[in-house]
Amino acid sequence: MKAKHQRLTLALLGVAAVVGAAVLALSALGEQASFFYAPSDVRRDGVPVGRAVRLGGMVAAGSVSHASDGVTVRFTVTDGRATTPVVFAGIVPDLFRERSGVVAEGAFRRDGTFVADNLLAKHDEKYMPPQLAGKMHATKTLAQ
Structure with missing residues (x-):
């Protein structure tokens, strides 16, 4: 076999290996991906149980209610x-509140x-932590 054919064969094997690895990675990711649903998606498409x-x-x-055990929170998204009704047992984030x-x-x-295992509270782009907001207000007052 000529050197030119050997290089071509190695290049084709390399491309095949990369494509194979990509296919395996995508199939594994598809099984482990955590999909995002909105309540209207759940009502329209059904519930993926479990x-x-x-x-x-x-x-x-x-909609927020706390159970007597002090840990379980029920609310509606x-x-x-x-x-959609949600049940969460654990410590809720500081930013968690109604209408957020x-x-x-x-x-x-x-x-x-x-049944939630983890809650992530979101805020808008105008959010500023109370500690920082107080310092910024004090800085504006001193500057004037």
Whole structure:
């Protein structure tokens, strides 16, 4: 076999190996990916029972209730068109409150309730931590 053919064969084997690795990585990622659902997606497409997913939206006003155990929180996530009940047992983030954004990671039960393992509270781009806001106000006062 000539050197030119050897180089071509090695190049083709290299490309095949890279393509094979990419296919394996994408198939593994597809099985482990955590999909994002809004409440209207759940109502329209059905509930993926038992599969790890993310549910996102706004915490509905008047929906947050704390259980007597002091750890379990029940609330409703809405996207303005549909709502989904959520149960979370754990410490909620400081930014978690009614009418604020939330992303809950967990799984759906057969009754349509979302059982969250983790809560991520979202804020808008205008958010400023209270400690920093106080310092900025003091700085503006001193500068004037």
